Amino acid sequence: MSDQAEPGFVRVRLDLSYDGKDFSGWAKQTSRRTVQGEIEDALRTVTRSSVTYDLTVAGRTDAGVHARGQVAHVDLPEAVWAEHEEKLLRRLAGRLPLDVRIWRAAPAPAGFNARFSALWRRYAYRVGDRPGGVDPLTRGHVLWHDRPLDLDAMNEAAALMVGEHDFAAYCKKREGATTIRTLQKLRWVRDPATGVLTATVQADAFCHNMVRALIGAALFVGDGRRPAAWPAEVLAAKVRDPGVHVVRPHGLTLEEVAYPADALLAARAAEARNVRTLPGAGCC
Amino acid sequence: MSDQAEPGFVRVRLDLSYDGKDFSGWAKQTSRRTVQGEIEDALRTVTRSSVTYDLTVAGRTDAGVHARGQVAHVDLPEAVWAEHEEKLLRRLAGRLPLDVRIWRAAPAPAGFNARFSALWRRYAYRVGDRPGGVDPLTRGHVLWHDRPLDLDAMNEAAALMVGEHDFAAYCKKREGATTIRTLQKLRWVRDPATGVLTATVQADAFCHNMVRALIGAALFVGDGRRPAAWPAEVLAAKVRDPGVHVVRPHGLTLEEVAYPADALLAARAAEARNVRTLPGAGCC
Structure with missing residues (x-):
């Protein structure tokens, strides 16, 4: 879970909302419907990829909890991003169920980590x-x-x-x-x-x-x-x-979810990792 | 559909809301889930009555249409009203499904007709x-x-x-x-x-x-x-x-739904009946 996308990849920030009622929470779980699972499946489908691009999220919500201002990031191969950037939102809107909506998908600033950079x-x-x-x-x-x-x-x-x-x-x-x-x-x-x-x-x-x-x-x-x-x-x-x-x-x-100015993102992420061992598990 | 309750009956005004999603509209229909049907069933149950007390409604909404400020009236025998008046709301709240809520149940002024008295x-x-x-x-x-x-x-x-x-x-x-x-x-x-x-x-x-x-x-x-x-x-x-x-x-x-001052209710009902033949069927 680094603060930079690997060479050849673009880190894309996603701003999204979901109605948590019919989900077993955010985090992917086998044989359970989760928000992370729905979005990763939709991304794989609309980019016609064979691999799953893992999401990193700001706040891992529990089953039944909603989100209006959730933030995640995903690292996509540059070629995939270049090909799909323009139509990605509209295609995701068509592919995703109505209880999940992605409002924005844009390259994240350098040093951005949806989870650790959050203020x-x-x-x-x-x-x-x-x-x-x-x-x-x-x-x-x-x-x-x-x-x-x-x-x-x-x-x-x-x-x-x-x-x-x-x-x-x-x-x-x-x-x-x-x-x-x-x-x-x-x-x-x-x-x-x-x-x-x-x-x-x-x-x-x-x-x-x-x-x-x-x-x-x-x-x-x-x-x-x-x-x-x-x-x-x-x-x-x-x-x-x-x-x-x-x-x-x-x-x-x-x-x-709030983030510092771009120039402070990496420092914030480092700080968040060191000062306290942020919980690996759920959040609320 | 008179503007006065029969002797020995109390006309009770109900103020209510519903989520229309899982209803085939307001009006009772055999083998269909309707708002009118749910409320009449609940009233029969909480008053332990063998008869159904028919509701008259201000606006008969179609399938899928919601209401936050719907108004209805029901004529209840005086003895039933006297026995249940105090606890009726709380009992209805417990008996009704969560997609229907009744906020107020109170004796209506003389001449009140939920449908025809509406301004x-x-x-x-x-x-x-x-x-x-x-x-x-x-x-x-x-x-x-x-x-x-x-x-x-x-x-x-x-x-x-x-x-x-x-x-x-x-x-x-x-x-x-x-x-x-x-x-x-x-x-x-x-x-x-x-x-x-x-x-x-x-x-x-x-x-x-x-x-x-x-x-x-x-x-x-x-x-x-x-x-x-x-x-x-x-x-x-x-x-x-x-x-x-x-x-x-x-x-x-x-x-x-708006109504005139109490003194004008009966006149309004008469006016609404005469000026135009208000539609017997659905409204929206």
Whole structure:
């Protein structure tokens, strides 16, 4: 997983979205429908290649998790890229299923690695608390919570979580991997028209289940079952707390991945590899 | 279909939403899954009744058409209403499938008829024209148009259609039914964040296929295949024009039904029955 394409290859950045409902997550798995698998198959077909060009992704999402601003890169032979560059998007649009869309395919700047060059990832988690349920048209990406939620209490709790911490209490354990993360943003807003609450969760990187555990803790504060200080107390204990409920995946959407200026991409990738052993496994 | 509940009955107004994707439309049909059928079954079950209480609806939507602001009424025996009033919403929420939600169930004012008392219906039709397709998370209620659309041209054409006209050119013919309608609003906006174009279409009532034919004509103007004056020329001809493409149903959502002040409900119902023979069949 280098930060330069091999000689004779072009590193292509892909910006894409998917509805995670009918996928077993991003990462390729035998006999499972995955986002990575669908895109690699489509690329192979539209470029009439016999080989599969592996994708590297910014955020490996779990089964049921969506993405609107996912980023990946793929290294294509120069000849393949030259032949297909112009029509690649339109052909992929025709070949890919409607629950995956690729918006942009363009040569990446030197030093670009979709995963290691990323500065941060921004997720949204959406929740409806209307007694009747969730708008049928958005039920695929909005969780229903059957108790009214107090926005201020949730934001009070959220403010105590931001910053660099050991998020062990909110992460699925993985041998040898650090759970130190910098949570840059955790903030709730309520849409005045629909009443839907959206959490914005942004960090340099996330460990597995981290976002959905943070949301689970927040909902217990929002519906009054726990005080606003509780999530931070759990955080301080640094051990997985069975009282923290990991919410369902369908409310979670990867909205954006940010990268530094081109000149800083390679340095960022090196930094991300060294400072912390980023998790090899899933992310949310 | 009177404007008063029979003695011993309470007329209950229901405000509801549904995702039309997996329904054969609103109106009950044997061996077909319909919105009316699902709700009447749920009502029968939660009230433990042996009889079915028939629903009267404001806008009978076709297969695949959604609703966010649909209104219906049902006449329930006073004893049934008294027993179930308090828990009806929560029980219906538990019994109904997630693609139908009832937000409110409350006694209707005297003279209320969900269909005939309505002043107007407001629909939205949503279209995406990004080359890559439509956001996978909203593809269920947004149509993809594979050519870029000119908002100004579409609004120029739309302005020529507003007012009271014979919309025969845009309606599925139905013997004995008038196609005179008052199109109160036809206006396009583009969401700056998503790029999705939304048409707001509001009229006292619609004849069958009218909205989707109006949208089909507008899209031909938007992508440059037809001039802005064309839809109005078709309108003036008063005969169904094969050049008018009826767009697919999934972009269409009934957003709101408006009613007059309580004191005017009965008069409005009488007016709606007399002035025009409102269509017995489908609406959009």
